[in-house]
Amino acid sequence: MNDQELYELCHSHLNYNKDTGIFTWKIHGAGRSLGKRAGSLDNRGYWALRVNYVYLRANRVAFLMTYGYLPTIVDHINGVTNDDRICNLRAATHRQNVINSKLRGGESGYRGVFKSKTRWRARIRIEGSRLNLGSFICKHEAAKAYNEAAKKYHGEFAVINTINQK
Numbered sequence: 001m002n003d004q005e006l007y008e009l010c011h012s013h014l015n016y017n018k019d020t021g022i023f024t025w026k027i028h029g030a031g032r033s034l035g036k037r038a039g040s041l042d043n044r045g046y047w048a049l050r051v052n053y054v055y056l057r058a059n060r061v062a063f064l065m066t067y068g069y070l071p072t073i074v075d076h077i078n079g080v081t082n083d084d085r086i087c088n089l090r091a092a093t094h095r096q097n098v099i100n101s102k103l104r105g106g107e108s109g110y111r112g113v114f115k116s117k118t119r120w121r122a123r124i125r126i127e128g129s130r131l132n133l134g135s136f137i138c139k140h141e142a143a144k145a146y147n148e149a150a151k152k153y154h155g156e157f158a159v160i161n162t163i164n165q166k
Contacts, residue, residue: 001054003070013051014038016065021084023049023058045081058084063091073097075157092157095127099157108139110161112146115139122146126153140165 001009015024023038032038039049039058047058062084063074071091078088079102092100107115112124112133122133122142133149136142143161150158 003064003068006054006056006070007064007068009051009054010056010061010065014049014061014065016062018062018066018086021047021058021062021086021088023047023061041082047082047084058082059089062086063089075100079159096157099154100159102159108142110139110143110146110163111159112150112161113139113142122149124149124153 013025013027015026016022017024024035025032025038026034028034039047042048042057049056049058049061057074059074059076059081060070063086064070066086073092073094073096075090075092075097076083076088077090077100079100080088106113108120113120113122115121116135119135119137120139120142121135122145123130124133124146125131131149131153133145134142136145140163143163147158147160147163150160
């Protein structure tokens with residue numbers, strides 16, 4: 001199914017509220033009630049819809065219904081996978097989407113900061129390569145160095161550490 005056919009299918013079956021990110025049914029039948037919220041959360045935390053036996057993630061449908069095309073990836077700016085307000089969605093490449101992903105643990109609690117013997121090191125990935133940003137006595141200073149580099153190299157997709165000095 002091409003973008004135009006999918007666009008027409010979605011517009012004929014669904015209403016989309018850009019301010020809330022919520023879809024409701026335009027039609028009645030087969031477990032659907034006119035005006036009832038469409039879809040449900042999938043096992044990865046995305047809001048998902050099934051329209052005429054076609055499984056769709058709501059973020060992609062929202063983007064399609066608003067802009068008329070589907071990019072390779074629709075990124076959630078705030079990282080909340082079920083927040084499908086149009087102001088929270090943007091077209092992205094795979095690399096940009098990875099840059100905007102959540103921190104997955106780590107001893108420091110900061111993105112791009114790790115322990116190296118007695119010091120804290122900061123580094124960032126740029127186009128698949130690692131750039132070392134320096135060695136620091138304090139993990140908070142390393143996090144600040146990462147933040148500056150993230151703004152410079154990742155731009156609007158940068159995820160900035162919130163620095164908690166206790």
